[in-house]
Every structure is written in structure tokens, then in C-alpha cells.
Amino acid sequence: MEITSKSIGPTLVVKAEGRIDTMTATEYGTGINDLLDDNDTEIKELVLDFSKIDYISSIGLRVMLELQKRMNNQGSMKLINVIPSVMEIFKMTGFTNILTIE
Amino acid sequence: MQKIFLKWLFLLVFSAFILTFATSYLIQTNQSQKVGLDLIELKITDVKSQLNTTQQNLKSIKQMTDSVALLKARFFAKMVYYNPKILTNQAKLEKVKEFLDVDEVHVSDKKGILIASIPHKYKGFDMSLTKQTKPFMAAITNPKFELAQDPMLRGANDGIFQYAGVARIETPGIVEIGFKPERLEEATKLADIRNISEGFRIGKSGSIIIIKNDKIISSGITKTNDLKDLEKDIINFSKKPHKSFKIKYDGTKYVCLSDNWNGYTIVGILPASEMYLSRNSVVKSLIIVNFILFAIIFILIFILLQRVVISAIYKVNNSLGKITDGDLNEKVDVKNSEEFEMLSDGINTTVDALKRAIDAETKRLDTELELARSIQHSALPNVFPPYPDHDEFEIYAIMDTAKEVGGDFYDFFFIDSDHFAFLIADVSGKGIPAALFMMTSKTLIKNLAKTGLTPEEIITKTNKQICKTNEQGFFVTVFLCVLELSTGKLICVNAGHNPPLIKQSKGEFEYFACEPNLVVGVMGGIDYTSCETQLNPGDSIFLYTDGITEALNKDKELYGEKRLINTLNLTKGINISAENILAEVKSDVQSFTNEEPQADDITMLALKYKGFTKKDSIVLGANTENYTKLLDWLNEKCDEAEIQSSYKNKLNVAVEEIFVNVSNYAYPPKEGDVEITFKINDGKQVEMQFVDAGVPYNPLEKKDPDITLGVEDRPIGGLGIFMVKNYVDEINYVYENGKNILTIKMVIQ
Numbered sequence: 001m002e003i004t005s006k007s008i009g010p011t012l013v014v015k016a017e018g019r020i021d022t023m024t025a026t027e028y029g030t031g032i033n034d035l036l037d038d039n040d041t042e043i044k045e046l047v048l049d050f051s052k053i054d055y056i057s058s059i060g061l062r063v064m065l066e067l068q069k070r071m072n073n074q075g076s077m078k079l080i081n082v083i084p085s086v087m088e089i090f091k092m093t094g095f096t097n098i099l100t101i102e
Numbered sequence: 103m104q105k106i107f108l109k110w111l112f113l114l115v116f117s118a119f120i121l122t123f124a125t126s127y128l129i130q131t132n133q134s135q136k137v138g139l140d141l142i143e144l145k146i147t148d149v150k151s152q153l154n155t156t157q158q159n160l161k162s163i164k165q166m167t168d169s170v171a172l173l174k175a176r177f178f179a180k181m182v183y184y185n186p187k188i189l190t191n192q193a194k195l196e197k198v199k200e201f202l203d204v205d206e207v208h209v210s211d212k213k214g215i216l217i218a219s220i221p222h223k224y225k226g227f228d229m230s231l232t233k234q235t236k237p238f239m240a241a242i243t244n245p246k247f248e249l250a251q252d253p254m255l256r257g258a259n260d261g262i263f264q265y266a267g268v269a270r271i272e273t274p275g276i277v278e279i280g281f282k283p284e285r286l287e288e289a290t291k292l293a294d295i296r297n298i299s300e301g302f303r304i305g306k307s308g309s310i311i312i313i314k315n316d317k318i319i320s321s322g323i324t325k326t327n328d329l330k331d332l333e334k335d336i337i338n339f340s341k342k343p344h345k346s347f348k349i350k351y352d353g354t355k356y357v358c359l360s361d362n363w364n365g366y367t368i369v370g371i372l373p374a375s376e377m378y379l380s381r382n383s384v385v386k387s388l389i390i391v392n393f394i395l396f397a398i399i400f401i402l403i404f405i406l407l408q409r410v411v412i413s414a415i416y417k418v419n420n421s422l423g424k425i426t427d428g429d430l431n432e433k434v435d436v437k438n439s440e441e442f443e444m445l446s447d448g449i450n451t452t453v454d455a456l457k458r459a460i461d462a463e464t465k466r467l468d469t470e471l472e473l474a475r476s477i478q479h480s481a482l483p484n485v486f487p488p489y490p491d492h493d494e495f496e497i498y499a500i501m502d503t504a505k506e507v508g509g510d511f512y513d514f515f516f517i518d519s520d521h522f523a524f525l526i527a528d529v530s531g532k533g534i535p536a537a538l539f540m541m542t543s544k545t546l547i548k549n550l551a552k553t554g555l556t557p558e559e560i561i562t563k564t565n566k567q568i569c570k571t572n573e574q575g576f577f578v579t580v581f582l583c584v585l586e587l588s589t590g591k592l593i594c595v596n597a598g599h600n601p602p603l604i605k606q607s608k609g610e611f612e613y614f615a616c617e618p619n620l621v622v623g624v625m626g627g628i629d630y631t632s633c634e635t636q637l638n639p640g641d642s643i644f645l646y647t648d649g650i651t652e653a654l655n656k657d658k659e660l661y662g663e664k665r666l667i668n669t670l671n672l673t674k675g676i677n678i679s680a681e682n683i684l685a686e687v688k689s690d691v692q693s694f695t696n697e698e699p700q701a702d703d704i705t706m707l708a709l710k711y712k713g714f715t716k717k718d719s720i721v722l723g724a725n726t727e728n729y730t731k732l733l734d735w736l737n738e739k740c741d742e743a744e745i746q747s748s749y750k751n752k753l754n755v756a757v758e759e760i761f762v763n764v765s766n767y768a769y770p771p772k773e774g775d776v777e778i779t780f781k782i783n784d785g786k787q788v789e790m791q792f793v794d795a796g797v798p799y800n801p802l803e804k805k806d807p808d809i810t811l812g813v814e815d816r817p818i819g820g821l822g823i824f825m826v827k828n829y830v831d832e833i834n835y836v837y838e839n840g841k842n843i844l845t846i847k848m849v850i851q
Contacts, residue, residue, distance in 0.1 A: 022729045022762055055751065057758045058822040068813050085751050092828050093821055094809025 003031045010044035010075070012036065017052035020060030029063035036070070044075035051081035056089055068098055078102055107412065111403060119396045126388050130381035135357070138305075138377035139346055142359040142370035145304045149312070149370075150363045152298055157364070167286045168250035171266035174202050175248065175279050182209055183271040189218040196220060205263075206280030212273060214239050229276060234265065241269035241276045253283050262287050295366075296320045308356075308372035311336060314365060323371075336360070336369050348374070414442045422449070430457040474534045475503055481541055482511055486681065489516075491791070491845060493783060494587045494714050497524060498680040499707040500688060502700065509536035509578070510647050510703035513544050515551070517584065523551050525582040526645040526707050528599065539576040543568060543622065547582065557584045558632040561595045561622065569626030577623035581616075581645055588714045590637040595630050597622045602645040603670055604635070611644065611670040613663075639713030644670060644683060649702035653695050661694050680708040719779035724765045724794060732761055732778065739780045745788065749850045752829040753788060756846055759822035760792050760801075768796025768842065786851045787831075792844045798837045801844070802827075 001024045005014045012035060020028050036043050046067070056064075071077035078100040082090070090096050181188065181198055188194040189209055199207045199220050209218040214229040229235035234254070241247035247269045253262040264286070267278035295312060299320035302310040309322030311332075318333050332351045339347040339358065346359045355374040360367055414436045424432040430453055434446040479501065486498055499512045509529025517523050525547065529540045546567055550560045561582060568578075579599035585592050594602075594614070598621030604614040616633040637643070646666075653661040669690040673683060684706055691704065720735045722728040736757055740750045757778070764776050776794040783789050806827070807820040827833060832847035 021733075021758055022726050055754065057755055057762075058825060059762070061821055062818055065813065065816055065818070072813060085748065089755070089825070092825065094811075097810065098813050098816065 001027050001031075003028065005035050007035075007039055007041075007043070010041055011047060012039060012043040012045070013047040013049060015049035015052065019055035019057075020053060020063065021055060021057045022059055025057075025059040025063050028060070029066060032067060033070070042074060046071050046075070046077040048077065048079045049081055050079050050083065050086060053086055054083060056086050058093075061089070061093060061095060064095065064099060076100065107407065108404070111400065111407075115396050115400045115403075119392055122392055123385075123389060126392075127381075127385055130384050130388075131378065134378050134381040137380075138357055138372050139359055142304055142308065142346075142357075142372055143361075145302055145308075145310060146359065146361045146368050146370050149298060149302060149310050149368050150361065152301075153295065153312075153363060153366060153368075156295065156298070163286050164253070167253075167264065167283045168266070171250045171264060171279065171281065171283075172248050172268065174204060174281075175250075175266045175268045175277055178202060178207060178279055179268050179271050179277040182277060186272070192220075192222065202279060204279045204281040206265075206278075208276070208278040208280070209270070210242075210276040210278075212242055212275055214242060214276065217275075235278075238265075238267045238276050238278055241267060242274045245269045245271070245274075253286055304370050304372050305376050307376060308370065311369040311371065313337060313367040313369065336371075337367075410439060414438055418442070418445060418449070425449075425453055430460065470534070474537050478503070478511070478537045478540065481544065483514060488514070491789075492587075493712060495522065495585065495712055496680040496710040497707070498684050499526075499705075500684050501703065501705040502688075503703050504532075504649070504700045509540050509576075510649065510705035511540045511544050512645070512705055512707045513548060514707070514709075515548055517551050517554065520586055520588050522585045522587055523548075523557075523582065524585070524645070524707060524709055525580060526599065526602075526647060526705060527578050527580040528647045528649075528703075528705070529578045530576055535574060536576065539572075539574070539578065542571075543578050543580070547580070551584075556632070557582055557593045557595045558630045561597050561619070561630040562628070565597070565620075565622045565628065565630065566626050568623045572623050577621045579621050583643065583645075583709075585637065585709070585711065590639070590641070590711055590714070591634065592637050592643070593632050593634050595619065595632045597630060600646070600648055600651070602643050603667065604644070605642045605670075606635070607638065607641075610674055611642075611667055613667075614643065637711040639711060640677075642680065642683065642708060642710045644687075644706065644708045646687075646706040647703060649700075649704040650687065650691055650706060652702060653691050653704065654698060654701060655695050656698050661691055665690070665694065680710045683708040683710075717779055717781040719777055721775050721777045722761075724761075724768050724774050724776045724796070726762055726765045728765075729758065729761060732757065735778075736780070743782050743788070743850075745850050749788075749848065753790075753848060756826045756829050756848070757790065759826045760844060760846070763801055763822055764792060764794050764796070764842075767799055768794045782850075783847070786849060788848045788850050790846050792842075794842050795840055796842060799842060800835045800837070802833065802835050 001016055001018045003014060003016045005012060007013070014032050014035060016028055016031075018024060032046070032048075036046065048067075068077055080102045082101055087096075087101070090099065090101065178198065188198055195207065195218055199205075206224075207218075207220050208216050208224060208227075208229075210216050210229055216225050216227045216229065219225040219227070227235075230239050234251070237249060237251070238247075241249075248267070250266040251264060253264040255262055262283065263280060264283045265278055265280045267276055269275070270277055295314075296319055299310045299312055299322040302322055304310065310320075311318055311322070312320040313333075313336070316337055318336075323332070332349070335349045335351070336358065339345065339349065339360065346357065349356050349358055349371070356371040357374050357377050358369055358371045360369045362368075417436045418434055421432050421434040432453070434449045436442040436446050482499070482501060484499075488497065497514055499514070501510055501512060503510070509531055510527070511529070512524070512526045514522065514524035527540070527543060529536045529543065531539070543564065546564045547560060550563050555563065561580060564580075578597075580597040581594065581599040581602060582597070583592055583594040594616050596616045596618045598618055601613050601616055601618070603611040605611045614635065617631065619630045620628055651661055651663050651666060655661075666687065669687055670683065673686060678686075687706060688704070718739055720732065722732055733754070736754065737750070740753065745753070761776070761778070768774060768776065774794060774796055776792055779789075779791045779793075781789050801823045804820065804823060806824050807817065809824075826846065830846040830848045832845075834845045836843045
């Protein structure tokens with residue numbers, strides 16, 4: 001899984017490409033947490049670019065839940081460019097109520 | 103019963119009738135005889151008294167004539183003494199004769215020679231020469247002699263004549279006169295015994311007969327003069343006085359009574375018919391009266407008994423007949439006498455007890471049979487459709503047992519994933535033993551089949567095994583088929599069963615010519631042979647037992663094979679299910695037999711081959727590490743099936759969630775495999791199955807998560823199966839043979 005990120009002040013934009021599934025979810029979650037930890041300044045806003053994420057399963061949802069919990073403590077989190085099939089999963093599972101999706 | 107009774111009653115009454123009749127007859131006979139004989143005796147007494155009177159009269163008249171005759175003879179002797187000249191003067195002699203008023207005068211000399219005589223022609227006649235004159239000769243020597251002879255017949259027409267004579271006074275000789283004693287003659291005529299009988303009649307046509315010196319001298323019988331026979335008979339019988347006897351004369355029977363009197367035998371005869379006239383008329387009336395009387399008695403007794411006894415007995419008997427014929431609800435209700443009421447009550451009580459006993463026994467037997475039947479039924483696969491996950495074929499089977507537990511059975515099962523066995527069988531015999539034999543056979547076949555033997559080996563070994571232990575001599579006909587699902591190849595063994603009907607390319611059912619082998623259970627050492635055919639998608643095979651073709655209607659007609667083929671072919675050209683094939687046959691058999699009770703088990707099985715659907719499967723270790731392999735395999739299958747990406751995505755989610763679930767929960771901490779199959783049903787539905795041998799776990803039982811909760815309250819797990827449920831169209835879990843089987847279906851169009 002390829003993860004790219006860019007930080008502008010307290011805002012971190014993470015863009016991953018591929019599936020967030022059993023095989024990749026841990027890598028994706030750990031990757032973002034590392035980025036959050038390793039940044040010089042505390043990140044107040046996490047932006048997840050989902051334009052290249054074409055699949056998410058329940059384990060991915062779990063990662064999203066953990067990230068949302070962390071970001072609730074230190075700022076905010078939002079998802080952008082979510083493709084319909086992934087959006088469907090968020091809707092189905094009630095994650096649209098938890099996550100901020102733009 | 104009635105006949106015998108009537109016979110005896112008739113005999114009794116008839117005997118009484120005869121007895122009464124005989125007694126009356128005897129009494130009447132006796133009476134008639136007595137009256138008759140009295141009548142005769144009375145007449146005889148009359149005859150005797152008349153005879154007596156006649157004789158007395160005759161005697162006194164004779165005495166008078168005799169004395170007159172002697173007076174005249176003495177006077178003539180005096181005239182000769184005083185005037186001897188008259189002896190020589192014929193004219194003077196004639197005058198003397200005139201004077202004496204006699205017809206003859208005779209005078210003899212001392213030698214008895216007539217010296218003077220009127221008629222003159224007797225002069226010179228020697229008186230010693232004739233019997234009549236000779237008695238007078240004594241007067242010659244005896245001067246006091248005088249004799250008046252009895253009157254006697256002289257000549258045929260002269261009537262009687264009497265002589266009297268005395269001795270001559272002046273000289274020895276005889277003086278005699280002769281004359282016709284007219285008064286005497288008249289008196290004699292009056293007293294003639296020969297006429298007496300004519301004056302007597304006994305009754306109407308009875309007569310008197312008088313016999314003297316064994317000769318009938320007088321008879322009242324006027325019919326005939328020839329009395330010779332009668333004379334002989336009567337004389338023989340009439341020796342003793344007051345003796346009654348019977349004679350037959352001139353065709354008539356007579357009753358006779360005889361009596362002797364003064365040298366006469368007087369016989370009274372009376373025709374028997376006359377004597378018994380009164381008796382006969384009395385008896386005749388008696389017969390009529392008796393007959394009517396006894397007939398009335400007979401009828402009265404008969405009616406009485408008929409009412410009181412016989413009709414009651416018939417009623418009882420009628421009821422008993424119904425009871426014997428099996429109608430235990432029949433009640434005997436004869437109450438016309440106390441005895442019959444007791445009898446009725448007794449019978450009713452007995453029948454009630456019997457009925458209760460039979461009911462109890464029937465109930466017990468019914469329960470037993472019902473139990474046996476339910477065991478039998480439950481031993482057969484009876485959930486349809488039995489393999490909802492297999493769409494290569496449809497199978498349906500029906501077994502309708504007859505009232506008794508029969509020996510039919512069917513069975514079907516998978517030998518392995520590609521070989522499906524089905525069979526139908528008919529055990530000889532009925533009842534619980536047959537059902538047990540059926541269970542044994544069924545179990546043997548199934549167990550042997552599961553060991554991977556060929557169909558002919560299965561039956562060969564089953565036969566061998568059964569023959570070893572078959573003590574009761576049962577046998578079973580079997581038709582066993584093994585279908586290779588992937589190819590449609592059908593291998594069958596026919597062990598003496600009626601061949602099935604098969605519908606192949608022609609589209610019509612026809613008999614499947616599969617060479618029959620011997621029935622199973624008869625001869626242990628034989629090898630069974632098989633036959634083979636090819637089923638193509640849409641082909642069907644119909645197996646049945648002869649309970650169908652041998653079903654009878656009320657006219658005792660068989661349902662027959664022709665009717666069966668026709669019924670099956672009504673479905674020709676229609677895409678009919680196996681279940682409906684059987685339903686058609688069943689309803690046709692039922693409408694044929696109508697109300698007739700089912701005589702034999704009706705068992706049938708239909709299999710419709712729908713063709714093999716390609717199925718792929720993968721076996722993986724149940725570990726999330728293998729997820730990538732599964733994903734690759736799944737994507738490959740989806741691409742092969744050209745599934746759109748949106749469906750593919752959902753399928754991805756579902757497969758991942760299930761696989762992860764199995765990996766996390768089925769085996770840990772141990773390891774194990776999960777088999778995942780993928781197939782497309784009719785090109786429009788994906789069906790996938792996950793089979794693992796881990797701990798039994800039904801993920802569907804888990805409660806759906808609350809998706810309205812906020813971030814902080816959300817539990818970490820539980821979303822996976824929820825997502826699966828949301829994405830697939832069908833999800834189904836079973837735990838079978840130690841395996842968790844989860845099946846999902848998703849429409850992909």
C-alpha cells in the first residue's frame with residue numbers, strides 16, 4: 001500500500017492508494033499514526049484523501065474508528081474524495097454519522 | 103328350527119286326532135254291533151214266539167180233527183156191524199160216504215184185503231203192502247185199535263189227506279175212512295213255517311232264515327232262490343245258540359245271529375253296511391268335526407308359539423347373525439317374555455364386553471402398527487427438497503403405506519460429492535417383520551455404497567450379507583441407481599424389480615430396459631450385473647413399486663403399466679418438477695381406485711437431471727495470511743464469470759468478512775482448513791459456500807450492531823457479518839456432519 005502525505009502547519013493530508021482490507025488495514029492505520037506522532041507540530045486537522053481507496057472492509061472501518069477517536073482528542077478529521085462503493089459501506093454501517101466526509 | 107317345530111307339532115296333533123278318531127270308531131262300532139245284534143235277537147225271539155204259537159195251534163186243530171175222524175171211523179164200523187149189506191151194495195156205500203162226509207171209505211177182511219172201497223178202484227188192495235196202510239193192520243188182531251194218521255200230502259195238487267181207522271166189530275178186519283181235513287189244511291197253511299220268515303224284516307234289509315234238519319225251510323231273502331251257498335255257510339256257523347258270526351253272500355257282508363228252538367235253527371241276518379250305517383255317519387261327522395277342531399288347535403298353538411317363541415328366536419338369531427358378520431353395534435332387543443329379555447341382556451352384555459376387548463386390542467395393535475409405520479417412514483429421507491444446495495438434479499419420493507406396515511422403501515444419498523445414489527425396493531411380506539427386514543436392507547445398501555463400491559458390487563455384497571442371516575426367508579427387489587452428477591452417467595442394478603420409466607432425448611417416458619437380476623436374499627453366491635445409460639439435462643427417471651400398477655378399482659381392474667405411461671406422458675413437453683411428476687401419478691391412481699382401500703404400498707421416486715453446473719472450490723488454511731490467495735482466486739472466478747465490479751466488490755467484502763471470521767474463530771489455537779466453493783446458478787446468481795470443521799459456530803445468531811452509536815460508544819468488532827448480511831441476497835448456515843457450512847447467494851444481474 002502506498003501512502004503519501006503532506007503537512008501544512010497543523011494540517012496533515014494523507015493519501016493512500018488501494019484497498020483497506022485484512023492485509024493492509026494495519027499498515028494503513030500504523031502509517032497514519034506514525035505520521036501523526038512523528039510530525040514536528042501537533043496535527044490539529046487530519047485530512048484523508050480517499051480518492052484512490054477503492055475498497056474498505058470491517059477491519060478498515062475499525063482503523064477509521066480508532067483514528068477518529070484519536071483526532072477527536074487532538075483536533076479533527078475529515079475524509080475527502082470518497083468513491084461511491086466505499087461511501088456505500090460507510091452509509092451501511094452508520095459511519096457517516098461518525099466520520100466527517102466531504 | 104321352525105320346520106322341526108312344525109313337524110313335531112303336526113305329529114303330536116295328528117296323533118291326537120288319530121287316537122280320538124280310533125277311539126270313537128271303536129266305540130261306535132261296538133255300539134252299532136250291540137244295537138244290531140240286539141235287533142236281530144229281538145226278531146229271533148219274535149220268530150220263536152210265532153213258531154210256538156203256530157205249532158200250538160196246529161197241534162190243537164189236529165187233535166180236534168183226529169177225534170172227529172176217529173168218531174166217523176167208529177160210526178162207520180157200527181154201520182158195517184148193523185148193516186153188513188152195505189159192503190156189497192156200492193150205491194149204499196156211496197150214501198154212507200156222503201153221510202159221513204168223507205172222501206174215501208174202506209173195509210178189509212181179516213187178511214187186510216179191501217173188500218169194499220170207495221173209490222171202487224181200491225177194492226182188493228192189500229193194506230199190508232204200503233207204508234201208509236200198513237199201520238192199520240194192527241186193527242185185525244186188536245178189536246180196540248184205532249188210529250188217526252197225521253195228515254199227509256197225497257199227490258202234487260191234492261193237498262193234504264188224512265186217514266183214520268178202527269177194528270171191525272163183527273169180524274176181524276179194518277174199517278178206514280179218508281178225507282181232506284180242510285180246516286186242518288187251512289190251519290196248517292196258516293201255520294206254515296215256510297211263510298214265517300217272509301213276515302219278518304230286520305231293520306231295512308235284514309232277514310230271518312229258518313233251518314230245520316240242515317235245510318233252509320224259510321228265508322226272508324227275496325233276491326235269489328239259490329240259497330245253497332248261504333245255506334252251507336250259515337249252517338256251519340249256526341251250530342251253537344246265540345252265536346254271532348259274519349258271512350258274505352251275493353257280494354254283501356252280513357252280520358248274523360243264530361238261535362235253536364225245538365229243532366229249528368233261527369238265523370237273523372243284517373247287512374253289515376246297515377248295521378254300521380249309523381256308525382259310519384257318526385264317524386264321518388266326527389272326522390270333519392275333529393279335523394276342524396284339531397286344525398284350529400294346531401293353528402292356535404302354532405300362532406302362539408310363533409308369537410312367543412319362534413319370532414323371538416328369529417329376532418335373536420337375526421341379531422346374532424349380524425353380530426357374527428362383524429356388526430358389534432347390533433343390539434338384541436327381544437322383550438316379549440322374561441326369559442327372552444334375560445337372553446337379550448346376556449347377549450348384549452357379552453357383545454359389549456367383546457367389543458370393548460376388540461377395541462382395546464385394535465387400539466393396541468394400531469398403536470404398534472402406527473409406531474412401526476412411523477419408524478419406517480422416519481427411516482426414509484423425507485425432507486424435500488433434500489439438497490437445496492444442489493441444482494444438478496431434483497429428487498422427490500412418496501411412500502403411501504397400505505393399512506398394514508409394508509415392506510416398500512426408497513432411499514437416496516451422496517456417495518461422494520459427484521456420485522448420488524437413489525433406489526427403490528420392495529420387501530416380500532408385510533407387517534413389522536417386513537419393516538425390520540427393510541431397515542436391515544436399507545442400512546446395508548447405504549453403508550456398502552458409502553465405502554465406494556460400484557453399484558453391482560453394492561448389491562452383490564448386500565445380497566451375500568442378507569442371505570447369511572435371512573432366517574425368515576424374506577427377499578427384497580431392489581432397483582439401485584448411481585448418478586454421476588458431473589457427467590449424467592447413470593449406472594443401475596436391477597435386482598428383480600419392475601423396471602423404471604425413463605424420459606430421455608425423445609421426450610417421452612418409456613421403460614428402461616435394464617436386465618433384471620435375481621431378487622436379493624435368495625441365493626448368496628451370485629454376482630449382480632449393472633446397466634448404464636446417459637442422462638442429459640432435462641431427462642427424468644421414475645422408479646416405482648408394483649403397488650401402483652397393481653392398484654385395483656372396484657371392478658377389480660388393475661391400474662396397469664399402460665395407464666402409468668399415459669399419465670407420465672401427459673407431462674410431455676412441460677418443464678415439470680420431480681415433485682409434480684409424482685403428484686400427477688398419485689392423483690391419477692387415486693381417481694382410478696376411487697374409494698377402494700389401498701391394498702399395497704404405493705412407493706415412487708422421481709429424479710430429474712438438470713445438468714452439471716460448474717463449481718469451483720478452493721481449500722485454504724483458515725488463516726488471514728491466506729487472504730490474498732483467496733482474493734486472487736475469487737477475482738479470477740469473478741472475471742471468468744464476467745461479474746460487474748460493483749457486485750464483485752460486494753462479494754469481496756462478504757468473502758473477506760466470512761473468511762476472517764472463520765480464521766479467527768473456527769480453529770484457534772489449533773489450525774484447520776476451510777473449503778470455499780464458487781458457482782454461478784443459471785448465470786444470474788453467485789453461490790458460495792464456506793465449509794470448515796471447526797467449533798460449531800453460527801455467525802447468524804449474533805445480534806446486529808447498533809449503528810447509531812457515536813464514536814466513543816462504538817464497539818470495535820461485530821460489523822463484518824452485519825455487512826455480509828447486508829450485501830448478499832441469501833445467507834444460510836448449517837452444522838452438518840461435524841462441519842460448519844455457511845452458504846451465501848447473490849444475484850449478479
